[in-house]
Amino acid sequence: MNLLRVSGSPHVHTDNSVKKIMYGVVYAMVPAIMVSVYFFGLDAVRVIVLSVVACMLVEFLIQKYVLKTTITIWDGSAMITGILLAFNVPSNLPWWIIMIGAIVSIGVAKMSFGGLGKNMFNPALVGRVFLLISFPVQMTSWPIPVPIGGTALTDAITGPTPLGIMKEGLAAGKTVQDIMPDIPNYVQNLMTGFQGGSLGEVSAIALILGAIYMLIRKIITWHTPGAYIGSVVIFSGILWLVDPSQYVDPLFHLVTGGMMLGVFYMATDMVSSPMSAKGQLIFGAGAGILTILIRVFGAYPEGVSFAILIMNGFVPLIDRAFKPVRFGEMVKG
Amino acid sequence: MLKTFKLGGVHPAENKLTVDKSISVLPIPKIASIPFSQHLGAPAKVLVNRGDEVKVGQLIAKGEAFISANIHSSVSGKVQKIDNVVDTSGFRRPAVVIAVEGDEWAEGIDRSETINKEISLSQKEIIQKINEMGVVGLGGATFPSHVKLMVPEGKKAEVLIINGVECEPYLTSDHRLMLEKGEEMLVGVQILKIALGVNKAMIGIENNKPDAIKHLSELASQFEGIEVYGLKVKYPQGAEKQLIKALINREVPSGKLPIEVGAVVNNAGTAYAVYQAIQKNKPLIERVVTITGKSVKDPGNFMVRIGTPISELIEAAGGLPEDTGKVIGGGPMMGKALNSLEVPVVKGTSGILIMPDEEAGREEVLHCIRCGKCTHVCPMGLEPYLLEKVVMAEDWERTEKEKVMDCIECGSCHYTCPANRPLLDYIRLGKNKMGQIMRNRAKK
Numbered sequence: 001m002n003l004l005r006v007s008g009s010p011h012v013h014t015d016n017s018v019k020k021i022m023y024g025v026v027y028a029m030v031p032a033i034m035v036s037v038y039f040f041g042l043d044a045v046r047v048i049v050l051s052v053v054a055c056m057l058v059e060f061l062i063q064k065y066v067l068k069t070t071i072t073i074w075d076g077s078a079m080i081t082g083i084l085l086a087f088n089v090p091s092n093l094p095w096w097i098i099m100i101g102a103i104v105s106i107g108v109a110k111m112s113f114g115g116l117g118k119n120m121f122n123p124a125l126v127g128r129v130f131l132l133i134s135f136p137v138q139m140t141s142w143p144i145p146v147p148i149g150g151t152a153l154t155d156a157i158t159g160p161t162p163l164g165i166m167k168e169g170l171a172a173g174k175t176v177q178d179i180m181p182d183i184p185n186y187v188q189n190l191m192t193g194f195q196g197g198s199l200g201e202v203s204a205i206a207l208i209l210g211a212i213y214m215l216i217r218k219i220i221t222w223h224t225p226g227a228y229i230g231s232v233v234i235f236s237g238i239l240w241l242v243d244p245s246q247y248v249d250p251l252f253h254l255v256t257g258g259m260m261l262g263v264f265y266m267a268t269d270m271v272s273s274p275m276s277a278k279g280q281l282i283f284g285a286g287a288g289i290l291t292i293l294i295r296v297f298g299a300y301p302e303g304v305s306f307a308i309l310i311m312n313g314f315v316p317l318i319d320r321a322f323k324p325v326r327f328g329e330m331v332k333g
Numbered sequence: 334m335l336k337t338f339k340l341g342g343v344h345p346a347e348n349k350l351t352v353d354k355s356i357s358v359l360p361i362p363k364i365a366s367i368p369f370s371q372h373l374g375a376p377a378k379v380l381v382n383r384g385d386e387v388k389v390g391q392l393i394a395k396g397e398a399f400i401s402a403n404i405h406s407s408v409s410g411k412v413q414k415i416d417n418v419v420d421t422s423g424f425r426r427p428a429v430v431i432a433v434e435g436d437e438w439a440e441g442i443d444r445s446e447t448i449n450k451e452i453s454l455s456q457k458e459i460i461q462k463i464n465e466m467g468v469v470g471l472g473g474a475t476f477p478s479h480v481k482l483m484v485p486e487g488k489k490a491e492v493l494i495i496n497g498v499e500c501e502p503y504l505t506s507d508h509r510l511m512l513e514k515g516e517e518m519l520v521g522v523q524i525l526k527i528a529l530g531v532n533k534a535m536i537g538i539e540n541n542k543p544d545a546i547k548h549l550s551e552l553a554s555q556f557e558g559i560e561v562y563g564l565k566v567k568y569p570q571g572a573e574k575q576l577i578k579a580l581i582n583r584e585v586p587s588g589k590l591p592i593e594v595g596a597v598v599n600n601a602g603t604a605y606a607v608y609q610a611i612q613k614n615k616p617l618i619e620r621v622v623t624i625t626g627k628s629v630k631d632p633g634n635f636m637v638r639i640g641t642p643i644s645e646l647i648e649a650a651g652g653l654p655e656d657t658g659k660v661i662g663g664g665p666m667m668g669k670a671l672n673s674l675e676v677p678v679v680k681g682t683s684g685i686l687i688m689p690d691e692e693a694g695r696e697e698v699l700h701c702i703r704c705g706k707c708t709h710v711c712p713m714g715l716e717p718y719l720l721e722k723v724v725m726a727e728d729w730e731r732t733e734k735e736k737v738m739d740c741i742e743c744g745s746c747h748y749t750c751p752a753n754r755p756l757l758d759y760i761r762l763g764k765n766k767m768g769q770i771m772r773n774r775a776k777k
Contacts, residue, residue: 012665013696117752270703323716326736327340327712
């Protein structure tokens, strides 16, 4: 007879694993990938493939030659970073800028902190913000979406995002009502993704579809996205009620820019967000307020990336301050 | 809506393979090894010597300390030796080893099946008798029952809770006992009520045992002050504090006993043992044990004499499967992996689970990805990932502050961790160390 195994309890384990969680996120992004290909064509495919391969390659090289440790490129996390980085850049971005983005995302933001689980900041967002600051021109010339078999809204090749149009118009002294005709309408265009922008952020519907999948599979919980959306609606709603000619309505904020992408796919990143439900509510609410502050009063038209990164920095403090309810602390019934 | 506890919890695969197997009597072993320490607290003091003749039900070790319990012989024969044997703890500890001859019972034990419902003893006499008969909690913790029934001064028991939850996967010993010995068990509940001086008893049973809920509910209508409640299936509902929360929505404060909120919890099996002790004058010398596992040929539930080596139980279930990797005393969530097949069945052995080798190993441990699932499932509202970290860093001050001692070791965190982190291993280490620190502090 073989020797008996001896170990501490429990002796059974859920069939959930890090890999299953990570690939779950990848599957959730499939609808958004399809929409981006539909609107930006083969360019979208080029950017996504390049970015994913580059991220996995950088991780491989660092693990093999620098850290000399186990290779974990197939755990799905580098793939997620690759897809998210691609989602956060315009579809016409030159290949070498994508490479730099991958090196910063994986090399700086992830591996130098110790790899998956150890990074304080969301790797894809660090890469994106690095590129935005280093290559402002390439990072903000968004190709006009051309649906497969359809036609573009204008003849131009590139154009600003709805948020950019709004920011520029308001700066030029126009009112929201003056600017609105220049912006694609909500239901048919903004929600489905027929708008200028980075390739994965344009379609709120595709992103929400993936988010529902993640919620059902319990990869994410409602706390962070709920608080994020809630605080965006409340804060931008107050401004809008105060002066609808200077401040745009909450729905506009929700369906433009990287809002849905940030809310459901980047603020919910397990590694760089708080542990407790209470902490996640604070985290989401803070990111929401910061996003609107940057969008409305800041120099950039878009604030999701910065807002989430700033909140990432607060996570250790939030984790310390907001503990789960301990058993025995609730009132005697 | 069905009652349940609020914080955390998991739902591991139930695998109740032996749910339809009625309790059969396991033949008496040739050799019985009866450890002195089968309960929480001080070991009992041995009363017999090598060469002594003993009878079934004869007192062979006396629990003299306040928290201790009497031990009786479960067989008749000659004391072969008093020696250290490997028990369910994995350590060699003192036991009385008896070479079995026949099956001769001590006088005064009623072995008939007739159900005796008349309770003639007073509160004090009952507690005294339960002490004499060596009854301990049969749910697993094996806390001496008579101590539990003595309500400390200044406290008042309001309700008796009977634990028929059996939330551990695979185990069915309580389930079968409720179905087959329900009436005796309810008489035991009435006895426990008198001992505590309460007039209300609540029996909690998880909803995956509808036959037991139905059977006991029907029987309970013949008794006064016993109510049966179906509970939503959620592990670890059988944990004392969680069951109290589920049934009466009160939370036992950190570091306190259930009596703090007016409740006393006893296991369903214990209620049956109390019936035997009081009505039949029968000490705790046998118990129901589930022998189970996916590869086990003939899994079942057996009435087993205390001290029977588990190898005999395994033989009765069709022998040890080829692919055996682990043999567990208890269920898969809280049971202990055994290092020998000669370990004797003791009062706390509710089941023996044999796991195939392919399921018995542990997966590769990865970095924590901070998914928060451990925090989410912890029924005590602790943060297992954090406890692991502070224990690793040997930061004992923080370990204490993060309430490591509140951990009930249910294993939900480790079970649920997608990175396979051995969270409970570290938490146990922390509890151990904290225990030492607290004892040293008390000495000063």
